[in-house]
Amino acid sequence: MVGTSTESTGGGKPVRRGRHFLCRDGRAFVPVGTHIVPRSGPDWAKRVGVEAFDEAFAQLASLGLDTARIDVLWAAVEPAPGQYDEAHLAVLDEILAAARRHGVLLHPCLFVGGEVGDAFWDIPWRNGRNPHTDVELLRAQVAQARMLAERWRGDPGVLGWDLTDEPPYWIIAGTTDAEARGWTGDLVTALRGEDPEHLITIGTASQEVRGGPFRADVVADLLDFTCVHPYPIYAPDLFPDGLLDPRMTHSAAFETALTAGAGRPVMLQEFGASSAQYHPERIAAYDRLFLWSSFGRGAIGFLSWCWSDAELEAYRRVPYVRWPHETQFGFTDASGALRPRGQVLAEFADAVRQLDLDGYAGCGPDPRAGIMVPYEYVRPYDQRFFGLDEKSGIYTPAEPVWNPAPGVVPLVRGWLNAFVLAARAGIAVQFPRERPQDDRWPELRLLLLPAPLTTTSTTLWHMRTTFWQNAPAFHAAGGTVYLSLSADSAIPEMIELAGCRILDREPADQAVRLTFVEPWGPFSPDDTIEMPAFDDDQSTRGVLLDVVDARTVAVDEHGHPALVVADRANGHTVTCAYPIELLLARIPDAHRRHADWYGLYAGLADLSNAREDAWADHPDVTSGVLLGDRGGLVALTNHSPERVEFDLVLPSGRDRVRLEAYDSAIVTWDSPDS
Numbered sequence: 001m002v003g004t005s006t007e008s009t010g011g012g013k014p015v016r017r018g019r020h021f022l023c024r025d026g027r028a029f030v031p032v033g034t035h036i037v038p039r040s041g042p043d044w045a046k047r048v049g050v051e052a053f054d055e056a057f058a059q060l061a062s063l064g065l066d067t068a069r070i071d072v073l074w075a076a077v078e079p080a081p082g083q084y085d086e087a088h089l090a091v092l093d094e095i096l097a098a099a100r101r102h103g104v105l106l107h108p109c110l111f112v113g114g115e116v117g118d119a120f121w122d123i124p125w126r127n128g129r130n131p132h133t134d135v136e137l138l139r140a141q142v143a144q145a146r147m148l149a150e151r152w153r154g155d156p157g158v159l160g161w162d163l164t165d166e167p168p169y170w171i172i173a174g175t176t177d178a179e180a181r182g183w184t185g186d187l188v189t190a191l192r193g194e195d196p197e198h199l200i201t202i203g204t205a206s207q208e209v210r211g212g213p214f215r216a217d218v219v220a221d222l223l224d225f226t227c228v229h230p231y232p233i234y235a236p237d238l239f240p241d242g243l244l245d246p247r248m249t250h251s252a253a254f255e256t257a258l259t260a261g262a263g264r265p266v267m268l269q270e271f272g273a274s275s276a277q278y279h280p281e282r283i284a285a286y287d288r289l290f291l292w293s294s295f296g297r298g299a300i301g302f303l304s305w306c307w308s309d310a311e312l313e314a315y316r317r318v319p320y321v322r323w324p325h326e327t328q329f330g331f332t333d334a335s336g337a338l339r340p341r342g343q344v345l346a347e348f349a350d351a352v353r354q355l356d357l358d359g360y361a362g363c364g365p366d367p368r369a370g371i372m373v374p375y376e377y378v379r380p381y382d383q384r385f386f387g388l389d390e391k392s393g394i395y396t397p398a399e400p401v402w403n404p405a406p407g408v409v410p411l412v413r414g415w416l417n418a419f420v421l422a423a424r425a426g427i428a429v430q431f432p433r434e435r436p437q438d439d440r441w442p443e444l445r446l447l448l449l450p451a452p453l454t455t456t457s458t459t460l461w462h463m464r465t466t467f468w469q470n471a472p473a474f475h476a477a478g479g480t481v482y483l484s485l486s487a488d489s490a491i492p493e494m495i496e497l498a499g500c501r502i503l504d505r506e507p508a509d510q511a512v513r514l515t516f517v518e519p520w521g522p523f524s525p526d527d528t529i530e531m532p533a534f535d536d537d538q539s540t541r542g543v544l545l546d547v548v549d550a551r552t553v554a555v556d557e558h559g560h561p562a563l564v565v566a567d568r569a570n571g572h573t574v575t576c577a578y579p580i581e582l583l584l585a586r587i588p589d590a591h592r593r594h595a596d597w598y599g600l601y602a603g604l605a606d607l608s609n610a611r612e613d614a615w616a617d618h619p620d621v622t623s624g625v626l627l628g629d630r631g632g633l634v635a636l637t638n639h640s641p642e643r644v645e646f647d648l649v650l651p652s653g654r655d656r657v658r659l660e661a662y663d664s665a666i667v668t669w670d671s672p673d674s
Helices: 044-062 085-102 133-149 179-196 216-222 251-261 281-296 312-316 323-327 340-353 357-361 409-424 464-476 493-500 580-585 595-608
Strands: 022-024 026-031 031-035 065-075 105-112 161-166 199-203 225-228 266-268 303-304 369-371 446-449 482-484 500-505 510-517 528-532 543-547 551-555 561-568 572-575 623-628 631-640 644-650 653-659 663-672
Touching: 026 357, 031 044, 031 216, 031 340, 044 065, 044 085, 065 085, 085 105, 105 133, 133 179, 161 179, 179 199, 216 281, 216 653, 225 251, 251 281, 251 409, 266 281, 266 303, 281 303, 281 340, 281 623, 281 631, 281 663, 303 340, 303 551, 312 323, 357 623, 357 631, 369 409, 409 580, 409 595, 446 595, 464 482, 464 561, 464 572, 482 595, 482 653, 493 500, 493 561, 493 572, 500 561, 510 561, 528 580, 528 595, 572 595, 580 595, 623 644, 631 644, 631 653, 644 663, 653 663
Parallel strands: 031 065, 031 303, 065 105, 105 161, 161 199, 199 225, 225 266, 369 446, 446 482, 482 572
Antiparallel strands: 022 026, 500 543, 510 528, 510 551, 551 561, 561 572, 623 631, 631 663, 644 653
């Protein structure tokens, strides 16, 4: 577990990946700690001395934290090609020894150049070359990786290798998926050749939500675990919200679940907000919700950005002189005094340390609902699945020419807002990948396909045409599928799938207003919900539905069918005539200002029985279930500024629970045969 005495002596075994969590000395293990940030260039470690690191490690250990991520700056290790600075390497050895003395695991991050704001400590001999593709630079990186792996081979003080921080390199553009995979493979091979015991990851940021070349679908199978660095405060196109809006506070859980769909456990390797921009108490609440909601979605480690605020002298140096917000991300201030977020991190570490992770969480999450990830997001323009043979001639997709940079933000908007609506309705979701080899649907009770997954004009954003053909098998197994449509939607044989078809675009209006004509979730007949519409874009405009053999649950302000349900075999298809997830995406603080819309997903949960064995019957409380050999646990987070009381549904029945504003709780249960 976290920080035991046997490990503080260096006698523990290197960390390995277990069934779901990391495993150390045969037990499930959750690293909790921080990133110690360089402040003044490549010689920073030598300049501040080992004493400063020793002090930091002592403070971490006193708080019950057990892991520190540090940057191994390329320019410091290798100031000239093939020439390693032995004095600097000796300092790194001493830093590792200091961490080991305090029972703190070191998580070294290799080949770092970019760090903090716009700072980039370049190697002086790079000469503009791309480190991902240049043959000589690749050879140099492989050699350095081997050298470091041999130096720290099997050291029990090392958590694992991090290939680099937030690739692609900040001053390098244009790295392709294939180049990112090739670079990763070369370095992984080099490290494992010399140090087969330590785990390997890459400290990626924003690749999943921006579609970058180092996203998990490209590199995860080469790694032992993957990482996310959610900073929604700097993504206003996805999060146009206040710090404690539900969409913001679900972002870490969202990125954890999305990334895990690529097949590896996920570490929350960086997170935080600046006290120069937000009140420290609000940051503490934000961190608490990040930690526990992502833990409930299966995150295996938690490293705060960062240890301390910048000292006043650093304000005169780049990058801080130009990036004032970067000065105050610390969980301590510059004097070493603990900020509220530091206390939250310490409390989290202590709570996790008390858990029997093997018994109650070792198998990880197993949601019964999912949001689909299109294959083209995973592998854009993969010729293996064009459906052609050698006699078909040369086929070149035209879309990259007339739409060369569509991005994935509209797709991520749909995913994100569906994720939040589902969480507010007590539904945990996974993100299964589309399978073009057989178009088989995942074995789930509820499959969510919010627009633009149902659309047609941009390849990266929608399901393949053949995907819909396997709906009958999904229905026969008792599955419920949910579709939200826009004026850009197109589904062949839609009547067979959904009991309705698209007639035309819905008339443009200033608002989308649904009036229920049947009970649905929390709604009774004649209940109405409303949000602003956007009638200038076909991606956010609704459709007119012709209902053939489905029942209408809600109508819009014109009396047109807006929510319809078709019974199919042992399952159902639920169709919404409006892309509500994309409409909510454009509204600041949407899930607070238009909170009733979660009820649409609550009705889906009721119809499909897709909630897990433990869930909170309150829209402001998110539940995340993990399972183990002994039983299970549920992590509860209150995303509301108010105290709430609610029924917690457990395998044994219902309990009444109270949570303070922005608070969290853990409840465990034993399985009957444990």
